[in-house]
Amino acid sequence: MRAVFIDGREQIAVREAPEPQPAVGQVRIRLARVGICGSDLHYYFHGANGEYVVREPLIPGHELSGTVDADPSGELAPGTPVTVHPARFGREVPGTEGQPHLWPGGSYLGSAATWPHTQGAMADLIVVERDMVRSLPAGIDMDLAALAEPLGVALHGATRAGDLTGARVLVSGAGPIGLLAVIAAQARGAAHVTVTDVLAQPLERALALGADAAVRAGTDELPAEAFDVVLECSGAPAAISAAAVATRRRGVIVQVGMVPNEPRGINLAPLISKEIDLRGAFRFNGEIDEAIEILAARPDVTSVVTHAIPVADVRAAFELARDGAVSGKVVVAFDASDASQLRGGSAAASATSTLDQ
Incomplete structure (x- = not known):
């Protein structure tokens, strides 16, 4: 089978790998789409995601859609459309009861945080535990289905914010997670959603998804004390x-966007004088199930995926994914080889030509 390997900084290749065999309690999935996440970009462009360094060939990817290839239990029929909750959980510690995503000792698909690394989904086939598999509605678009994991992240940010019914929400950063945070805030009952970003193109995407207002950072001023909740995604x-x-x-600020594990300066004075709650949000718990329901009800969210690139052009896909002026969410396609038949296919061909010069 084909698999994408990141071997180190700016080293990526598609190579043959052994087909994984499912054991009892496992399911083998044939991949259709695998999204490129910010952590994947760090592994490729920097050879590390924060403190987690690529020390052996790493198959990236944890945002996926596909179909069941084999289920030894017979519960899931071949061809059943599915996505995956990409976490395997560790052990409960005090204060984390009912929050397994915070338990230490777990793992996540496509991560160098463990040794050996936890290999990811960017391959023709992947084997996961049955309890990680989520069935999808029949006929769901595979580009759309690949958004279940990142939408789960955005929904968890909304969960951490508390009740958003009638709230005035600011989404800071209009990358893929920020765009999905707009959807999450709307789904949770926000009365008004404003989005801010330094680039014009992501703001246009946010408005197309139904954001009420857009503010260009560095050009326009954000109104002071105007928002009940901020979902900070940048x-x-x-x-x-x-x-x-x-x-x-x-008010409440939820830090959804990841930051490097190092000291960085921010102005804490407004948090003190206004008694603002600053809350962290790490991955998600069970919100992927809510995400699937939302995606089934809102097929327009597929517009977040601007490019579906054949796996043969994976290097071009990564180049596109880091340019927010050109792309939203970029997914790697394993079920098609003709770029012209895929979302943003002409852009992929152009990027490939540029890289080969």
């Missing part, structure tokens, strides 16, 4: 500081 220190100014007194 991880940029300047954006976090700006969020504190924009939040009302006793």
